[in-house]
Amino acid sequence: MDAFSTIMTITVGIFISYLGYLIGVKQMLTLIIGFKDSTFYGDKDEYAKRVGLSTIILGIGVLAFPFIVLFFGEGVAQIYKSLFVYMS
Numbered sequence: 001m002d003a004f005s006t007i008m009t010i011t012v013g014i015f016i017s018y019l020g021y022l023i024g025v026k027q028m029l030t031l032i033i034g035f036k037d038s039t040f041y042g043d044k045d046e047y048a049k050r051v052g053l054s055t056i057i058l059g060i061g062v063l064a065f066p067f068i069v070l071f072f073g074e075g076v077a078q079i080y081k082s083l084f085v086y087m088s
Helices: 003-024 044-072 074-087
Strands: none
Touching: 003 044, 044 074
16 A cells, blocks of 8 residues: 555544544434434434444444554455455
């Protein structure tokens, strides 16, 4: 990875984690695609916490990717990407 892609990946990871914080902690459910307050039946607080936590975990995974490539090389990066896609 070159320097630009590393910086962009870190920036995107921080942004995704921040969106997870806004959804999970600040209860900004309008950031969730397809969410409509009028058609949602259930506990909105629990839904916000789960979606927010999932988004934060995704952001941390994206944020960790450049460091994994730096320490372990491109071969491990392919395994990491495969596992990450499988878990999502």
